[in-house]
Amino acid sequence: MVDPKLEKVIQFERTRPDVHGDAHPKKLLRAIVEDGDHLTKLSEQHIYSADQFDRDTLLQLFRLAAKYEANPDRFTTSLNGQILISAFYEPSTRTRLSFESAWHRLGGDIMSITDRSTTGIAKGESLRDVAEMFNNYGDCVVLRDSKGESVREMMEALRIPIINAGNGTDEHPTQAMADLYTIFKWRPDLVSDEPGKPLNLVLVGFPAKMRTVRSLLKLLCYFPEVFSKVTVVNDKKKNQMFEAGQLEHLEEFGLNVQTADDLYDVLPEADVVYINAISWEGNSFKQYGKSYHLDADSPLKSDAIILHPLARGEELSTSLDNTPHNWYFSQARGAVFLRMALLTCLVKRAERVLDVI
Amino acid sequence: MVDPKLEKVIQFERTRPDVHGDAHPKKLLRAIVEDGDHLTKLSEQHIYSADQFDRDTLLQLFRLAAKYEANPDRFTTSLNGQILISAFYEPSTRTRLSFESAWHRLGGDIMSITDRSTTGIAKGESLRDVAEMFNNYGDCVVLRDSKGESVREMMEALRIPIINAGNGTDEHPTQAMADLYTIFKWRPDLVSDEPGKPLNLVLVGFPAKMRTVRSLLKLLCYFPEVFSKVTVVNDKKKNQMFEAGQLEHLEEFGLNVQTADDLYDVLPEADVVYINAISWEGNSFKQYGKSYHLDADSPLKSDAIILHPLARGEELSTSLDNTPHNWYFSQARGAVFLRMALLTCLVKRAERVLDVI
């Protein structure tokens, strides 16, 4: 007989609601009409910047992600015979495993590089030459590098698609896509024929320095009618908060962007609170906005949701984990399905998973 | 024409008896009657401690391991579509590859973490958060960590099974299972209806510090009738050799535990000699019992077998490798099949490999 105390420790429940944040991928799936052409055309593109998308392509990707999330065991062979080169020259476990899980879930094989110091690059090999090597070795590349320009250098020589999985302080487009996918999973009505009330989004972060924030703001531009207001909360002055031209770009697309330095001033009105505290600069990360914290006692609307790209620090208290505000775990889970959708398209396998061909 | 000297060097024989220690997995397979219920119930448990098992569950796992070992090419797709997260925060090649080989042999895919310093944990991310990430990314986790409490912390948040693959000085249950499996592979009669003479086991090691020894002693408790005597050989005093309560626990289960500080006093009577010299403490390993050595001239019974969890140091001479005492290579090989058996059960695929469903 096992000690009952030990027995309790070792038991686990697979069926416990597996996300905090009760996702509705089926509702989102039904809210969007399939149009495969937007997906098949992705096979001729690198994924470099949030700027390169359009509203319809994003919606189709979200639809496919929702289809995967609603049927997690159904598409296990779509990438058979395909090889991913997972090149994380800047250390990362979360993003690397998210991509690798997405690829494996679809039946593909993977070659990983997890340490720049063991590569030819350390010996002075150019990224162009590395890209030529990758052309011969795989079918798709995922690259994270601390240097903003690395992905561009590789793109010049690649004949297989590459995904920018974070390039310095510049961009991280698939994270932003996962963020937006989470919002629409929560409120599928917003992309349906009968959209409900638009959202008041509070974004705690530093647009000039944080790649996740920069990419997300760019994606919001494709859905200006969905966001009644976007309030960027930061302890910098407005002219430091944004880099040159960044705010103007957002406003051009019709986004109503405000700023604030007191989180609690704007929190009570927020429908969605996005928070991030980390920026990658050079070879290490910096923390910003140390005065901003969210916890279970923060003045949140009862139905407000919180998003965080994770990993988190002190800015996001674990006291929120078991509250209905917690959609950041759902966000992390959805990121796998979003990446599955994107990867499928990049390697020309979209037709295998479309409803209508 | 190839130089005959070179020709001799490059030739190898696949058919040379591939273990020192002639295994009888088929005999063990036949000695145990299948009872699948003990296996299917494992799918709701983490594998944390040798304490959590019972005699019947272990026997069923050994039976399945023997079935795999007797038919190594038969079950190559049982884990198709399943993803293992192989997280070795404490460096290890032997155990990591043993688990990964087991998983691959059954057709599953793997994501590896081989270096704690490249992970979010290095930046202060909690293991609970890492566990939440793993819930989304894989179907099973194997964890090795120098910190004893890490596996417990992850278990609190996991909704997929985790295997403790060595947590500091605490436990290493699958190694102990592989050790015991080897003994029964050598002497299947001991678990049959007509058991032969019970075993005199000499165990050279340090129960208070070595996780392999600690877990093995716990497992022996389920088979007290199989071991007429267990003699722990160590150069410490008895009250330092064991930690508080450890010896009492063993005696409660009916094990006849003795201690000795002179190996050669007890060696001539031993049927099974288990030896280990390494303990993981903090971030490095310590060697204990440097005065104990086994070699081909040691006073062993002609039919005694030697077990060692490997990697070995000077305590185990290579002069024993080509003697019939060498069952440590068979033990290493069997560990792969034992882990195949356990992993199959954890991810709910036992029904695919049972004889009777």
Place this chain on the structure above:
Amino acid sequence: MVDPKLEKVIQFERTRPDVHGDAHPKKLLRAIVEDGDHLTKLSEQHIYSADQFDRDTLLQLFRLAAKYEANPDRFTTSLNGQILISAFYEPSTRTRLSFESAWHRLGGDIMSITDRSTTGIAKGESLRDVAEMFNNYGDCVVLRDSKGESVREMMEALRIPIINAGNGTDEHPTQAMADLYTIFKWRPDLVSDEPGKPLNLVLVGFPAKMRTVRSLLKLLCYFPEVFSKVTVVNDKKKNQMFEAGQLEHLEEFGLNVQTADDLYDVLPEADVVYINAISWEGNSFKQYGKSYHLDADSPLKSDAIILHPLARGEELSTSLDNTPHNWYFSQARGAVFLRMALLTCLVKRAERVLDVI
């Protein structure tokens, strides 16, 4: 609408001629008559040195490589159920990924070791013991190690095949096979019934120190009639350029080996120029022949081709990349198919891919 400048950046062409150096794998395939016996017998050999081959075995391997290269999507399951142990104790990305890509392209699974410091070897475990472990865990080993003797030590205990993927300054036989495969891909007539003019080969490198050069020279010995002259270009004196016996060995096989210290003296007559500047010695690489450079203005015959094992340094200018002299990218690509051919044979799967069984 996407900014046209961005659009141009993210677009890529899969159909752009995917090698500089227009390969003719089909012509090579047709030039060699299949004789599977030479391939099936490879399953009882380790791949250790270029010395161990013969002309016919090499030709059959080149034929199979050409078959793979001509039909890259046809043989995706030949290694299903097989596990490769990819052990790169000396850091390498290019060769590791080349082997891993080859294995994955054929449907096999892989376990990688990319850092010696995380292994038991760092703790003093012997390579013989590591080899015994590998016997239990995988079906084939690829080893790179800075120590010349490591592969020999492992071979003594292995019952599965191992490939020497670079052992110190000694050998790198599969690189040399890929080099020669490239030459025959370019000039299939040379192994046909009606061979054209033999080749003048200029080899910029250091035979006494560079493993790639050493292995290539050995392979040339099987085809003395193909090379009218082999000129080794180096700034050392002739008696330092070669190690004891090396030059004599080449001449015994009928190779016409010359030396030169001025590259431009011999370049105008060269049909094939092979250049390498790096040698692995101890735990780091050394550069040799810094005075030798090739660029688009070098006095090359219009139809001369350049080979380089890569990664390159300043010795090979990128100004050559878009010229017809560039066969080094084709060489890197072909290396994957060459390794596919060899690996298939080693793990006894040749019969699955032969035309005639």
